[in-house]
Every structure is written in structure tokens, then in C-alpha cells.
Amino acid sequence: MRRLILSTIPDNFNPQTDIIIGPWSLIGKENLYPEWEIFKFEPDLFETNDEISINVKITVDFAEYYMVRLSNYLNEINKTNYSIEFWRLLILPWLLTLVQTTWDRQLRVNKLLEKYSSEEIEIELVKDNIIWNFKNTLDHQQNGLLKPLYNHWLYSRLIESKISCKWKINWIEEATDVTFLGLEKKLWRKKISEWFSIKFLSSTVYGINRYQAIFFEFLLHLKLTTSDNIVKETWTKKHDSVQLDWNLDWDNLVKATLPQCFKNITLKTIKRHTRNTFFLVGPVLWYDEKIKLKLAREIEKGSKIIVTQHGGSYGTTKVYPFSAEIEYKQYRFFSWGWGQQENYLGNIIPLPSPLLSRNKYKKKNSKIIFVSFRSMLYSYRIHSIPQPIQQLQHRKLKIEFFNTIKSEVKENFYYRPPINEMGSLPDKEYFKEKFPYIKILMGKLHEETMKCKLLIIDHPDTTLNIALAANIPTICFWDSNSWAFSKQSEPYFQRLRDVGILFNNGAAAARKVNEICNNVDGWWQQPSVQKARKDWVDIYARSDKNWFWIWAKTIWELK
Structure with a gap:
């Protein structure tokens, strides 16, 4: 009888007969099976970008539909009477994550059932007694x-x-009361920083210092307007009929996994503002529960939120539902230069980035720095990012790169691994063991990149925006089939390919590094290379030494 393994492989794992649901089952066990990457895994869920888009749409629609029901439940358990808009700002990041990840896991389960239901299978399931x-x-x-x-x-x-009648279930019991995060002891400096962030929300914008934040708070306080010309989510009948055919009791899942912070909301008297009040914020609508609660109460009063871009992927990624739902639909969204992303609605204003405007590149050493992407195997969203099997393929692209660079390049080669490897492969140890010549670069990444000779990037995220905006000589590579770009950004990426900045595989990128390593500046300063860079930067990584006054004028003139 074959075994179907849903979690980490057991000690008596048999790669010839056992069925592994995905490569994440090998996390922490890779050293036991050096050739584990050639094991037969179940395929990735989605074969095309259209499939990703379809499943994103139905999960987003379901989350919006369920928001009404969940808002009523939260008001009931908290003894409050807040609006759907209040709860949407507070809880949508968690709810949409729960919907998408559960749908992702269910699609995998249903494919397994379809494929193996006629076979005799042994499987371990966890009892439903965990709190x-x-x-x-x-x-x-x-x-x-x-x-x-x-x-x-x-x-x-x-x-x-x-489950099929031919399958044998072995029930296992885990800890019944699971608590992870306790009370964190905070240093007084961190406490002061958090107090300042809550008091002066503009300070949460990436690239804005405290003095600038105080100025923007004062400016927003002075601003008066009665306009309400923005894109708002409305709970119309389109959400009333949205249902997903769940394999489980959805309400029970929500109650079982609902974070404690949403169960302790106190009712406060809400008096609507007699004039519009504005708040300028950074990336706080995702995980900062204290600031989210403050802003949710301000929304009840009629306040308006201006959200700002804080990193890469914005504007460039084809399927990007979280930012579109959480940030773009606020009163305004300040981007780093772009105005449209696929067909997402939004109140988007293209502006230079404070973060990118303060960076200055000046070569001071001969370091060649490779910045690596996180090999994420446990998915926590559905969007345009490499799926688990594609992550293994991406790892092979990096191996190609390391195998192809010549010895002269290796002398000054530094590898920057992902800092956070939760749910991911431990690439730092893996590549250091496989390629002993690699020197590991830790510490503050961007302080190092601002003085390096050449930067290598294997993913289109924030480091790419920072590098091209600062005019750091850069070579990139990734599989274009794993990273789908918006229809607006694809032509700009193609220009990077045309001039030899961007490649579709690691070997080609390494050959380019070998070619230019003795004259990086000569290659980088070519007019065609600089034009492709500037064209990309003007839309997706805009900077300006006068950004402060541009922002002040824009905020003051908002209607």
C-alpha cells in the first residue's frame, strides 16, 4: 500500500513508493536525500497565467462577499456596531489570505483525490482538536x-x-492548544519609535524622515476639501451570490483561525468629522494591527487615507490582488511613477519615491554582489510569482549561473541570501556548500550595493527598483514563464532584455558578467543601456531631488 504524505516526510520515507504532495515536504530533510530535487512531486496548480487570474478573481469575490457576514459576526462577539468599511480595512489582509491559501490547498487535495481515489492509499490525518x-x-x-x-x-x-473508501486513515494527535507569539519585550527606543509612528503616521512612508513627517502631518491638518471622487468598494448584489464549493465548514475554519486581535475590539463613540481629515501612510495596512485599528476608526469618522508604494512588484506584476484590494482602493495611492497595472481600479497618482530619491551610487570597491530570491515553497497568496515546482527550477538557474562565471569573477563574488527563509529552502547553506568560493554578504544590503562594482539580481522586486534608480551597474535573470508582468510593464522589461541587462536564464547572465567584468562602467554607460534603464526607471522607480516639494504640492492640490 502506497503512502500519501501531506506534511514533512517521515524517517521511514521511501522515495520509490511514497507520494509527496509537494517539495515543501522536504524542508529540513534535504540533507538526507542529496538528489531530492529530482523526486516526482505533484505538479504545480496552475499551468497558465489565465488560470491564476481566474482563481484570484473568484477568491477575491468570495472574500468581499463574506466580508458582510464576517462583519456581523465580529460586531456580535465584540459588542460593537462598526461598519463594513471599518472591518474591511482591519481584517481583509487576513481574510483574503485565508481564502486564497485554503482554496490553494483544496485544489491540491481535489487533484489528489481525482488521481489516486481508485488506489489503495495510506494517509496520516491530524485530529481536529487543535486550538x-x-x-x-x-x-x-x-x-x-x-x-x-x-x-x-x-x-x-x-x-x-x-476520502476514498480504499484509503486507510491513520489519525494522529498534535498539541491541542497552540500559541506562538507571546508578549514581546521592547526596548525603550523601539517604544518611542512606535509611539511616533502612531502619532505621526506620515513617518511610516518609506524614505520620509521625522522632520518631513511632521511637516506633512501639519499640511494634511490644514487641508480642507469636500470632494469624495474616489474608487470605493461597494457591497452590491454581485457579492450576494458568490460562493465557493468548500470541502469543509468555512464558518468553522474562520472561527478556528481568527486572530485574537480581532476579538478584542472595544466600542468607541464615533463622531463624524465636520471636515475631511487626511492620513498619509506607508505599508501599515497589511500587518500593523494598532495603526490599522486607528485608521479603521478614522474611516468611521469620514477620514481619508493616502497610501504610498513601499517596494517593488507594484505596477509591474500581472496578477497582484492584495495591493489592488487593500491599498489601491483607498482615497489615493502614490506610486513610484506608474499609473496603471493591468485592469486594476485605483486612485493612483504617479510620483517620485522619497526612498529612491535619497540613494546615491558611487563605486568604492570591486565587489560583485548576487542578491538571491527567497525559494518559497509554502504559498501564502495566489499571484504572479513562481509556484513551488517553478521555485526548484529557479534554483537550477542559479546553479547554472554559478557554474558558468569564470574564476576572475569568483575572486570578488559575494552572495546575499534571503534574510527570511520561513517556509522556504535554506539557500544560504545550500549554495555555500555547493560553491565554496562564495562569500556570504550579511548586514545592510543597500549600503553595500551603493558602492559595489556590479549587482546581480535573480528576481524583479524592490532591489531592482533601488538599483536601477541609483544607476548601479546591474544584470538580472529569471524565467519569464514564472514571472508574469503587467501588459503596461512588459515592453519596458523587453527593452532591458534587448540591451543585455535582463536574461531568461542563469547561464546567459553569467556569460554577460564574464564579458563585461573588466569594463563594467564602459558597458553600463553605453547610450542604449542607459536609455533602457532610464525608460524603466521613469515609470517604475522614479526619483527626484525635489520630491519633497512635489509631494507637498500634490497633497495640497488633491480634490
Whole structure:
């Protein structure tokens, strides 16, 4: 009888007969099976970008539909009477994550059932007696979605009512009361910083210092307007009929995994503002529960939120639902230069980035720095990013790169691994062991890149925006089939390919590095290379030494 393994592989794992649901089952066990990457895994869920888009749409629609029901439940348990808009700002990042990840796991389960239901299979399922005590949205992500226990428990709930009569179930019992995050002891400096962030929300914008934040708070306080010309989410009848055919009791799942921070909301008297009040914020609508609660109450009063871009992927990624739902639909969204991303609606204003405007590149050493992407195997969203099997393929592209660079390049070669490897492969140890010549670069990344000879990037995220905006000589590579770009940004990426900045595989990128390593500046300063860079930067990484006054004028003139 074959075994179907839903969690980390057991000690008696047999790669010839056991069925592995995905490569994440090998996390922490890679050293036991040096050739594990050639094991036969179940394929990735989505074959095309259209499939990703379809599943994103139905999960977003369901989350919006369920928001009404969940708002009523939260008002009931908290003894409050807040609006849907209040709860949407507070809880949508967690709810949409729960919907998408559960749908992702269910699609995998259903494919397994379809494929193996006629076979005799042995499977271990976790009993449904675990009490999850997630503290907040981030806790649910880090200690739930990115950990084996939660995923095994969730797979068990999704499969138990659909299981084939030919399958043998072995029920296992885990800890029944699971608490991860306790009270954190904070240094006085951190306490002061958090107090300042809550008091002066503009200070949460990336690139804005405290003096600038105080100025913007004063400017926003002075601003008066009665306009309400923005894109708003409305709970119309289109949401009333949205349902997903779940394998489990959805309401029970929500109650079982609902973070504690949403169960302790106190009712405060809300008096609507007699004039519009504005708040300028950075990336706080995702995980900062204290600031989210403050802003949710301000929304009840009629306040308006201006959200700002804080990193890469904005504008460039084809399927990008979280930012589109959480940030773009606020009163305004300040981008780093772009105005449209696919067909997402939004109140988007292209502006220079404070963060990018303060960076200055000046070569001071001969370091060639490789900045690596996180090899994420546990998915926690559905969007345009490499799926688990594609992550293994991406790792092979990096191996190609390291195998192709010549010895002269290796002398000054530094590898920057991902700092956070939760739910991911431990690339730091893997590549250091496989390529002993690699020197590991830790510490403050961008301080190092601003003085290096050449930067290598294997993913289109924030480091790419920072590098091209600062005019750091840069070579990139990734598989274009794994990273889908918006229809607006694809032509700009193609120009980077045309001039030899961007490549589709590691070997080609390494050959380019070998070619230019003795005259990096000569290559980088070519007019065609600089034009492609400037064209990309003007739309997706705009900077300006006068950004402060541009922002002040823009805020003052908002209607």
C-alpha cells in the first residue's frame, strides 16, 4: 500500500513508493536525500497565467462577499456596531489570505483525490482538536501558513469528508492548544519609535524622515476639501451570490483561525468629522494591527487615507490582488511613477519615491554582489510569482549561473541570501556548500550595493527598483514563464532584455558578467543601456531631488 504524505516526510520515507504532495515536504530533510530535487512531486496548480487570474478573481469575490457576514459576526462577539468599511480595512489582509491559501490547498487535495481515489492509499490525518491562538495577521502567516503543522491540519480538514473508501486513515494527535507569539519585550527606543509612528503616521512612508513627517502631518491638518471622487468598494448584489464549493465548514475554519486581535475590539463613540481629515501612510495596512485599528476608526469618522508604494512588484506584476484590494482602493495611492497595472481600479497618482530619491551610487570597491530570491515553497497568496515546482527550477538557474562565471569573477563574488527563509529552502547553506568560493554578504544590503562594482539580481522586486534608480551597474535573470508582468510593464522589461541587462536564464547572465567584468562602467554607460534603464526607471522607480516639494504640492492640490 502506497503512502500519501501531506506534511514533512517521515524517517521511514521511501522515495520509490511514497507520494509527496509537494517539495515543501522536504524542508529540513534535504540533507538526507542529496538528489531530492529530482523526486516526482505533484505538479504545480496552475499551468497558465489565465488560470491564476481566474482563481484570484473568484477568491477575491468570495472574500468581499463574506466580508458582510464576517462583519456581523465580529460586531456580535465584540459588542460593537462598526461598519463594513471599518472591518474591511482591519481584517481583509487576513481574510483574503485565508481564502486564497485554503482554496490553494483544496485544489491540491481535489487533484489528489481525482488521481489516486481508485488506489489503495495510506494517509496520516491530524485530529481536529487543535486550538489555534494566532495573535494577529502576521502570526497566522508565519506560524500557520508557513509551518508544517498548520498545513497538515488544514489538508486534513479538506480531505477528511471526501476520502476514498480504499484509503486507510491513520489519525494522529498534535498539541491541542497552540500559541506562538507571546508578549514581546521592547526596548525603550523601539517604544518611542512606535509611539511616533502612531502619532505621526506620515513617518511610516518609506524614505520620509521625522522632520518631513511632521511637516506633512501639519499640511494634511490644514487641508480642507469636500470632494469624495474616489474608487470605493461597494457591497452590491454581485457579492450576494458568490460562493465557493468548500470541502469543509468555512464558518468553522474562520472561527478556528481568527486572530485574537480581532476579538478584542472595544466600542468607541464615533463622531463624524465636520471636515475631511487626511492620513498619509506607508505599508501599515497589511500587518500593523494598532495603526490599522486607528485608521479603521478614522474611516468611521469620514477620514481619508493616502497610501504610498513601499517596494517593488507594484505596477509591474500581472496578477497582484492584495495591493489592488487593500491599498489601491483607498482615497489615493502614490506610486513610484506608474499609473496603471493591468485592469486594476485605483486612485493612483504617479510620483517620485522619497526612498529612491535619497540613494546615491558611487563605486568604492570591486565587489560583485548576487542578491538571491527567497525559494518559497509554502504559498501564502495566489499571484504572479513562481509556484513551488517553478521555485526548484529557479534554483537550477542559479546553479547554472554559478557554474558558468569564470574564476576572475569568483575572486570578488559575494552572495546575499534571503534574510527570511520561513517556509522556504535554506539557500544560504545550500549554495555555500555547493560553491565554496562564495562569500556570504550579511548586514545592510543597500549600503553595500551603493558602492559595489556590479549587482546581480535573480528576481524583479524592490532591489531592482533601488538599483536601477541609483544607476548601479546591474544584470538580472529569471524565467519569464514564472514571472508574469503587467501588459503596461512588459515592453519596458523587453527593452532591458534587448540591451543585455535582463536574461531568461542563469547561464546567459553569467556569460554577460564574464564579458563585461573588466569594463563594467564602459558597458553600463553605453547610450542604449542607459536609455533602457532610464525608460524603466521613469515609470517604475522614479526619483527626484525635489520630491519633497512635489509631494507637498500634490497633497495640497488633491480634490
